[in-house]
Amino acid sequence: MDNLEKARGGRPRAFDPDRALDAAMHLFWEHGYEATSLAMLREAMGLTPPQIYNAFTDKETLFRKALTRYHETEIGFALDALSAQVPVREAISRLLLGAADAYSRPGKPGGCLFVSGALAASPQAQAIADELRAYRKASEAAIADRLAKGRAAGELPEELSVENLAKYIAGVMNGMSIQARDGASAEELRLLALTALAAMPAEGQKWQA
Amino acid sequence: MDNLEKARGGRPRAFDPDRALDAAMHLFWEHGYEATSLAMLREAMGLTPPQIYNAFTDKETLFRKALTRYHETEIGFALDALSAQVPVREAISRLLLGAADAYSRPGKPGGCLFVSGALAASPQAQAIADELRAYRKASEAAIADRLAKGRAAGELPEELSVENLAKYIAGVMNGMSIQARDGASAEELRLLALTALAAMPAEGQKWQA
DNA sequence: CAGGTTTCGTATCGATCGCTATGGATAATT
DNA sequence: AATTATCCATAGCGATCGATACGAAACCTG
Structure with missing residues (x-):
């Protein structure tokens, strides 16, 4: 069976x-x-x-x-980016640029299945919507873990909230997924990713949030 | 009738x-x-x-x-923010913080109807998906217009691409909409908005993208 | 080759989908 | 009061939804 x-x-x-x-x-x-x-x-x-x-x-x-x-075939870039032995800023850069590429591949639907699969759902499909939300939450948690590692390594300000920054990064990726669905090109998504990266605090930098 | x-x-x-x-x-x-x-x-x-x-x-x-x-009753904050007689950075700040509030109002569904209304659709509902995309594109265009005004007023670097920055800001708002759907609180969305604002270039600042 | 097992193709199942035909009820107009 | 127009409530339309019953066909084991 x-x-x-x-x-x-x-x-x-x-x-x-x-x-x-x-x-x-x-x-x-x-x-x-x-x-x-x-x-x-x-x-x-x-x-x-x-x-x-x-x-x-x-x-x-x-x-x-x-x-x-x-998860196994289309978004390996995320695991690669977060597990690479590079500074945290480089890891996040790879993550966002990888998303820019993955979300706009020719011959593939735009965006991320975890976002477009069931953002809104009927009551009967609530379990599916919850499962997709769990995938998104897991991605955000993986980002937070990587940020915490970077902060522990002195690459990020000590007072930084990794949860909040992870929510921002995951949010940007979700937003890129929608922009991709709206027809944004790989190049446009890469520029978006680079702009988003500018919000990341550097080592020793004062962080207001 | x-x-x-x-x-x-x-x-x-x-x-x-x-x-x-x-x-x-x-x-x-x-x-x-x-x-x-x-x-x-x-x-x-x-x-x-x-x-x-x-x-x-x-x-x-x-x-x-x-x-x-x-459009008339729930997202007046956007028009207010973009039409206010304030510096462009303050306008975008109001826009993002307004979204943080609007997307997490108690007693209302999370996120933005323009995003959750039909991100994915059957072929029969393609017209509806297109209409929602048009709403999102219009929002992005309104942001770009406001950025262009700010650039013309000398509040942003001359070499800045307002289209790309608008795509980033609109993308962040779309991402906030999904984070709101995933249960993010108003406070968490405000922190996300403030983080996103850090990517905005200041007057006279060199801009790489 | 006989027995057992799984998948095959065909033809549907009951439930729900968006939508409407029909006729009585309630108003303004004359 | 008669006419006209609009809306109400009941009942059910054809189409599509996800999912299956059925028996023949194709494989492995003995």
Whole structure:
């Protein structure tokens, strides 16, 4: 029943689950969870409804697997930027510039799936909206952790609130996601990122917030 | 047929169209255009389907009227901030701090309707998504105009690109809208706004972007 | 080859979607 | 009071939603 387990018998699958999941991910990325209908998924994945349900349980499970795949294949730049052995300002710079690139890739939907997946949702889809919010919160927490490391290393003012600065950086990335959806080019997003970086305090700099 | 015209006769309306429109606006604000069903609107507005359709034509027209009402009643802070006779930095400060307040008002949905109304949409609702994008673009253009005025007044570096800075400021506001939806408090949004302001160049300051 | 298991394609299911036909009720106008 | 116009309430429209029942087909094990 699960595509991760090796089938011990029976008729073999006539399609590649990973390719189908990719197609579903891009469709959810473009139109969001609720606005993506089974009919659209059926056409994009090239499958019949029973094939989809047999392989992915239901629409909600399919979406969650699409989220996992998106996390694994599309936003590695974030983990790379935050885990690189570089000064904190360089790490944040890589994060924002990486987002500028990732949010405006040709042939991909604009912005971030974690933002456009279900910013607003019906009461029935509240669980999905909550899951996406958890992804966004986790990103913000990862940024705060990296900032705290930088502050501990003396690269940021001691009195700095890493939570607040992380909220700003995560907010800028969310805003870039929307600007990307509104047609901003990679170059425009990079300029936005550089402008945002100017708000980062330097070492020993007095910080007012 | 239109609630703007004085009825010349016939049975009078048994409800207040403005109150009903307010209820619809808040529901769209919370759940977005497509995820808000007629059944939800019916309950929130306290009306039957024929009452809704007689007064507001159809769901799409109702949403557009809700957008107009939102623009008139909920985001006056933006026009106030951008039209005030103050230095440009003070104007942008009022804009961002006003957004921090407006996006986190108790008893109101978090964030901005222009962002949450239809960030992602089905193909059938593309016109609605486009209209919201137009509202966001108009906001960005208004910011750019104000920045250009400030630059002309010598309050910003001559080599500054007002379009790029406007895209940053509009992006920050969009990001604040999402942070508000994710539960950020008014105080947290104000701190985010103040951090964002630090990226604004001062008079005569060298500007790299 | 027989038995077991899984997926296949076809044809739908009940629920909800946005929306409206119908006819009685209530007002201003004449 | 008669006419006209508008709105009200009930009931239900066709279309689409996410999800399945069914039996035939294709594989592994014995």
